[in-house]
Amino acid sequence: MHWVRGLAMMGLGLCIYFIPLITPDDNQRSVYVATSMTMFALGVSIYVNGIRMLRGYRIYRYRTLLVMTTLLACNAVMLNMHAADKWIILSNLLVLVWVFSYGSRSLTGHGRDFVAQVFWLCCSLFGGISLMLGLFAIEVGLSDETTLVTFIHWPVHAYLTTAIMLVLTIVTSLLLLVMNVRTQAGLQAIATLDGLTGVLNRRGLQEAANRMQAVSQRISLPMGMLIIDLDYFKKVNDVYGHLVGDVVLKSCAGNIRGALRGGDVIGRYGGEEFCILLPNTGEQEAMVLAERIRRTIEVTPVSIAGVESMSDDTHAIKCTVSVGAVSSETVGYALDGMFAAADQNLYKAKQNGRNRVASNIELLMTQPPATGKPVKRNASVIA
Numbered sequence: 106m107h108w109v110r111g112l113a114m115m116g117l118g119l120c121i122y123f124i125p126l127i128t129p130d131d132n133q134r135s136v137y138v139a140t141s142m143t144m145f146a147l148g149v150s151i152y153v154n155g156i157r158m159l160r161g162y163r164i165y166r167y168r169t170l171l172v173m174t175t176l177l178a179c180n181a182v183m184l185n186m187h188a189a190d191k192w193i194i195l196s197n198l199l200v201l202v203w204v205f206s207y208g209s210r211s212l213t214g215h216g217r218d219f220v221a222q223v224f225w226l227c228c229s230l231f232g233g234i235s236l237m238l239g240l241f242a243i244e245v246g247l248s249d250e251t252t253l254v255t256f257i258h259w260p261v262h263a264y265l266t267t268a269i270m271l272v273l274t275i276v277t278s279l280l281l282l283v284m285n286v287r288t289q290a291g292l293q294a295i296a297t298l299d300g301l302t303g304v305l306n307r308r309g310l311q312e313a314a315n316r317m318q319a320v321s322q323r324i325s326l327p328m329g330m331l332i333i334d335l336d337y338f339k340k341v342n343d344v345y346g347h348l349v350g351d352v353v354l355k356s357c358a359g360n361i362r363g364a365l366r367g368g369d370v371i372g373r374y375g376g377e378e379f380c381i382l383l384p385n386t387g388e389q390e391a392m393v394l395a396e397r398i399r400r401t402i403e404v405t406p407v408s409i410a411g412v413e414s415m416s417d418d419t420h421a422i423k424c425t426v427s428v429g430a431v432s433s434e435t436v437g438y439a440l441d442g443m444f445a446a447a448d449q450n451l452y453k454a455k456q457n458g459r460n461r462v463a464s465n466i467e468l469l470m471t472q473p474p475a476t477g478k479p480v481k482r483n484a485s486v487i488a
């Protein structure tokens with residue numbers, strides 16, 4: 106935890122800064138001030154590097170080394186030469202301006218997300234401090250006084266620095282909290298969402314099904330389930346390629362999602378199969394919803410105009426789906442039984458010609474082909 110070490114180092118520097126206030130020995134003041142500022146600069150460098158580490162940026166090792174060498178060499182020479190206190194303060198302030206300004210520049214976040222905004226806050230803070238220090242350095246440089254006796258604002262400086270450290274601590278903690286929450290959410294999403302379509306993956310679906318089943322059974326409400334399978338999807342892949350196949354899958358997932366009600370859950374059950382969980386839904390209602398989805402997919406050709414590798418005269422692909430519907434009313438609440446029954450009904454819909462819905466209570470024939478024969482090929486090109 107570099108940022109904590111950095112803050113601790115700044116705190117130590119601050120304590121040393123306070124010593125001349127309580128010591129009667131005026132001669133040692135310049136030594137305390139030089140030491141305090143050196144430690145403060147080191148603290149800021151470590152803090153900045155700590156934040157950079159958290160953000161996954163490269164660490165500034167050599168810059169930190171350069172800052173420290175400059176400060177130490179500068180202070181050693183001046184203290185040895187018994188230079189006027191004013192010049193010791195001036196040189197230290199200038200190095201602090203440098204440290205704070207490079208800190209502000211290096212903390213700049215990429216992008217416009219919340220974490221980046223917090224980084225911008227840090228940057229503004231550091232920028233403000235370096236401006237304040239710069240003005241103070243000019244004041245010290247222009248003053249006629251040569252000793253630290255006139256350095257009467259010490260308590261004010263000390264309180265100001267304490268306030269700065271507090272703000273830095275709060276900002277960093279906030280940042281860590283946000284990053285932690287985001288990491289957790291990101292990991293959860295990776296574990297339960299399907300990368301291609303954005304709907305739940307098999308694991309997420311199983312978890313959602315377990316929850317819905319438990320609640321439905323406890324309050325004795327029916328639970329419905331649909332398994333939707335794209336018809337002749339292999340042909341889409343064979344004719345247009347997997348890239349187009351992926352676009353079709355994504356688009357169909359979006360269309361199905363659009364046809365659902367609030368509270369319904371969609372997940373990818375297999376390659377080109379989706380499963381829908383329907384709370385408080387009996388089999389008749391599940392059939393109505395399944396028919397709505399079937400119709401939506403049928404009348405919404407998937408646009409592939411922008412897909413690379415497609416010729417300009419191919420604009421869209423028509424798709425159809427077969428749906429197996431089931432509800433706890435007919436097969437009970439056991440999830441394995443529901444999945445198996447929905448699968449069986451899907452098989453029934455496929456056997457009966459595809460592009461249709463089947464359930465345990467009836468087989469809903471939708472738009473049988475004019476010839477009466479099963480649909481052979483559903484992936485057609487609209488030029």
Ligand SMILES: Nc1nc2c(ncn2[C@@H]2O[C@H](COP(=O)(O)OP(=O)(O)OP(=O)(O)O)[C@@H](O)[C@H]2O)c(=O)[nH]1
Pocket residue numbers: 301334335336337338339340342346347348349350351354375376377455459
């Ligand atoms: N592009 C793409 N294809 C996939 C993906 N997952 C599975 N598939 C393909 O989906 C096809 C499924 O083919 P089949 O199981 O024969 O089913 P079908 O051609 O749709 O035929 P029916 O279901 O009987 O109507 C296979 O060619 C798989 O390679 C995927 O993520 N992307």
